[in-house]
Amino acid sequence: MSINKYDEQKFWEEVDILFPDIVKAITSLAKKSYISITNLRNGVTWWSEKAMEYFGMQENYTIRGQEKSKRSIHPDDLEDFRRGFRERVAGENMDEPWEYRVRDGSTYNRISARAKMLNDKDGKPFVIVIRYNNYGISDEVDATTGLHTEPALDREIREFLEESGQGTLLKIGLDQFSHINVMYGAAFSDKILNCAAQELLRLLKGKGYVYRLSGAKFVISFKKVSKAELQQIYDEIVETFENTEVEGKKIPLKVSAGAIFMEPYMKETNAVRSRLTYALNHSRLEHHGELVIFNDEVCGSDENQFELIGVIHQCATHNFEGFRMFYQPIADTKTGKIRGMEALLRWELEPYGMVSPGVFMEWLEQDPCIFDLGNWILRTALTDVQKLRKETEGFFVNVNVAAAQLERREFRSAVMNILKETGAKPEELCLELTERCRD
Template sequence: MGKKNGLLENRFFDGFSDTSDRRYLYICDMSSNVTRWSRNAVEYFGFPGEYMDNAGDIWASHIHPDDRQRYIDDIAQIFSGKKDRHDLDYRAMNKDGDYVICTCRGNVMRGNDGEPDIFIGTIENHGIADRVDAASGLYNVYEFLQDIRDLRLRGKTAVELLIGINCFSEINDMYGHNFGDRVLKQVGMVLVTIFGESSKVYRMDGVRFACALTDTAIGHIYELFRKIQFEMKYNVFVDGIRIPISISAGAVVLDGDYDEFSVQSSARYALERSKHEQHGELYVFENNMKDTAKRRLELISALRKSMLNDYEGFFLCYQPLFSSESEELIGAEALLRWESRDFGTVMPGEFIPLLEKDPSFFELGCWILRRALTESMMMVDRNPDFTLNVNVSYTQLSHPLFRESVKSILKETGFPTHNLCIELTESCRQLEKVYLQAEIGFLKSLGIKIAIDDFGTGFSSLNLLSDLSVETLKFDRGFTKDIMTNTANQAIIKAIANCASELHVHVCLEGMESREMIDFVRQYCIYSFQGYYFSRPVVMGQFMQMYLKV
């Protein structure tokens, strides 16, 4: 065992190895190939013990088959003396059989004779969340969810305040992303100063911050928000530069029956109302005061229960897409529907905005994509040119496992990538342009087509045609419902359709409800139609009866 009774049993190893649940320390005597691992790693991955002979082989058996050879090759170079630094990301299987993404970093320490002596490093498990956001030093969303859970268990009344920074992309564009990160950190520090020791401040996703205030009257929240507005406008400094910060905010009253996920979704809803309808002024979601707000909170709870119960009540309908030239079927858009025992059939316009703000929407999005691809396979088999459109929201696109999930679902279903079109919903405007471009580039590298949904709403800009590489612009039905009489919308559609045509981008018009509308818009450069004139959304069985005659 060589140094097992010496360096490998160093007290400092014991001290450092227990400081984090998600970062594991390992140290290997390269002459004996005996490795010691953190106790947390032994427990999480189900290793035979804290000390292991040939631990590299044991660890390799946990690594995903698609990643394993990269690991083996890199470790071989370490032990052959060809390199001293190990730095890899890969997937590893825990004791429950689930794969988690890990980042492994290590260094070779050489002895007095210059030969490799000790290999020491850390493995960061991205499947377990730390309590603190590394960039800002604030508590993170996982700590927030736990604290809300604790408040409910203790029967405490509280108010959650969710604050979002408006137009933060302008700061990144002007000063750069590194400077932008420092601005976010400074914003967090200003909030900590305002709230003092009475309440925690949390860094949520993106450019959002939260605080949970106990035993606080709503009137005080309005006063507190005005103070925050002032401090953000005048007292955020980085490198001596004052950065005026514009914010929006939503508040949720936590009283009675609630859970942490419903609270988070309600707060996001309130923040969106603040940003888009209140011009940044505080919007309070009071579930114990307004019937409409109470219904939203109850809907969120019912939606979450449905998702946890194997997506009970959720199903997909498909609305056909037709060529404007031949009026032949060219594809369909998959649309989510939900029926609840308690609420009956709930309209998409009511439940989807709530879902898109819920953290669990990523998993639901994966379910939608998998179900849509599986149900549409027969259409593709019978019509090789058939294109399936599936919506993807900000919550999905911004998730760190989005790319991996798309690749996994495509592999699982065997659906041809060139028959899939991802429609980016209006919520994706929240993403930074560079990030959005990178995600679109990834999807296109797989052969997937890209469409911009609801063009003409807040997401829209002619810059999209030059900034984003997309195949299709889908005009929001708000632009087409009165197309025969609204001269302003006629001019807009004509100009953008002509511009798109020059750039070889297709234009799809939604909301086609009559033959007169279709005949009228033929004067523009339109590629495809979608609307009730052709068909309402129907389940796949009915869709195939209509278009495959099965």
Template sequence: MVRKEKLDSMFNAFSIVSGGNYVYVCDMKQDLSRWSKSAVDYFGLPSEYMENAQSIWNEHLHPTDREYFNESINAIFAGSDNNHTLEYRARRLDGEYVVCVCQGVVIHDDDGKPEYFCGSIKNHDSVNYIDDVTNLRSLYGFLDDLKSAFWKKQELDILMIGVEEFSRTNDIFGYTFGNRALRKLGSLLLSEFRCEGQVYRMDGTKFAVIAQKSSIQRLSEIYADLQETCAKEFYVGSDRLTLSLCAGALHLERFSVSPDTVYSCLRFALHESKGNHHGELFEFQEVVIDESRNSLTRLNEIRNSIVDECVGFELYYQPVVDAKTEEMCGAEALIRWRNNDYGLVPPFLFVPILEQDSLFPELGKWILREAMICGNRIRAKYPNFVMNVNLSYAQLERTDFVDVVLDLLKATHFPAKNLCLELTERCRLLDVKLLQNIFVRLREEGVRIALDDFGTGFSSLGVLRKLPIDCVKIDRDYVLNIQSNKEDRNTVKFISQLAEAFNAELCVEGVETAEMRDMLRKFNVTSFQGFYYSRPVPIEEFCVKYSC
């Protein structure tokens, strides 16, 4: 009776913090368990109190999931594991299976022996795993099926397909017709990939295929045929549409990463296909770092760092100097990630991929806050100091982006006039009207706007005309050979005149020698940035250099 009272006491305690999930507590010494009544009713279990609950629950699991469930529970009772997190399918009272996530932990007695196994079960029945438009499995189903493959350590080839500029179809024919087109495309994908794997409808106009017995080469061949069909022979009723597709792919053979990390890599590959490879299939290639680690596992660690309140991230600062006096007038904040296993990782190894991740705006917010805090430290000695921070399109797409910036300025007491937000080349796909609305509001508050990477694909004359730009930054590629290359000198001269015509300052990046500096001074340049003055350095080193 005493042990049953203790079982009930622990059950009540776990129920308080369960967050609405089902709760179970097992007395491991007597193999007596108590389960939530809601779970008993939902799954048709014999009673709230059960002996040998493992065997009873095992009969309610999907047959293909039982092996992994029993393996984990046996390890718990054998003392080789102290906790587990499992996802499996459980049969509810009406015979249908629902996806559940079970988390449990072992509590030891005073002698250190396992005494109770306690935990909760989250029922995902409320999540829609079937897409309403196409009747394909949805993004939720895609992520869950990835998790299942991870547990089973199944090598996979994954393909993600996107439809470019599908909004035009909706604008011309209406959303009802657009949904018919997506259903037709879903049926076509099912037909084309029926022998390769499972087809999914992802978010928006994206689809995916998880193939267990195929190859990237085979998926690429099918995709090429699909492109041809969608471009020339795609009919919805009697209406022929021309659909432009893009695709990214990934071969998965490591299982220490999360499905969300895989999803981000696929989105990156899809973005590369669309932006830089004219719709040809782009494969995300893992780079082997050493014998036991690769770029995907590193990216997974970086992504986890964002979840853990951006632990491991730090900002380096590269000074911006006045072109005439060479006095420090500002700095650009540059993100880095540091880890005991991977060392200091530069941004080009993770930012382009993480920009496709829903977590990236949180990192962007952390960067802004940290830059403002450090900027205040520098401003104490240099009141006119301007902190430059790069923006990502993932931030700019958020409807609350302006409010986030203004709230951070208020919270850190950083003056808006001392902040300069840099619009990078990767933002080129965003709608100019969206950018106008954002930057007009920020300019009204005093925030400065810089156009970074001028001379690359995004930085066109049309964009300079339409956006309120305070500073144009010339990409370093245009000045590396400025002493010997007449065309580069003419390019810099033209850009300097262009900036002056639009009342914008001109900053030249990549200044590495005194000779480059002297040559650039012949043009209407406002400021310099480059290794000649300083490499990017941590805030402490920056403050020592400039006594701030």
């Protein structure tokens, strides 16, 4: 049965008497969203129960500018908050959210507000409805800093790649933060991270968006920024972090940073993230914390190189297609007898041909896929060594492992399980650190 105009009008007339209760019921269902409805003629605002509870208000109805709240807006965001509200009341930027931070205990949560204007019968602004999203209780928001986390970052990278193919990412790492953890404890370290996050937001002033990654790492995304501007921003971050002070204690933070300017031919989110991590590690290990821009450091504008690395990365995360093991004999220098072999990884797939690990391994070592790829290498090498152990007693195989593998808690159990699966003896396996691990 279709609903005609008469039936639609009748429906709303019948429920009109309950409309205030309907609004209250709808707003009570949201766990991280709050609603305010403001009568622009008299300045009276109605707040939903969830808003009252979170903001610490005593009444549902307030006069504009006289709201009494236990949670205060961050001083650096106060003007942005006021300007955002004035613009919406004036009917400007209605399709855009505006954000600010609100104190919640000893930390700040990020609030995103979005408004809708309702006009009276004469077409004049009458009521403004605002929905506030509390990112501090969102699954995609870090509880320590109030910043968005990796899922949100991945979504933004996908949007960059799909919509314009452009954008810039700056990844910042706090060097030797594990030492700070040991010296001050986890609780105080969290306060340092929160302080670092607030400083990044203060320095950016809306120029970019900040994300918290695992450990002591952050990523800032920019829709449009020049290399000179990026360097200036990073210089300000370095200077600010060197003078970090938390609860009266001066905690100088040393940082490293890598950046990537995305190009239209970049297609894959994980590949972009891997390149960004590669640049950060080069900053930390080879450039003493200076900003490293991936596009300049590695391949310039070599699109074919980018494409190749992207393909190999995809293979490393999908059944290891194209990866092959070769072996170099290890001989006894006294007798000349072959005693073992060294496992050498190669990649070969048409139309690219054979590719040595020097082209791709440093990249993959910065990506989570290195653990699974490393296990595949171990399993393949130990399976192959079984074919030779019967002919040569004490025959062994050398396999390189990366720092990222050793850092995984399950590394030891993974090696033991692979030994068991392949029937190899522990003495038949020799693990060697890669050259980059030895730095």
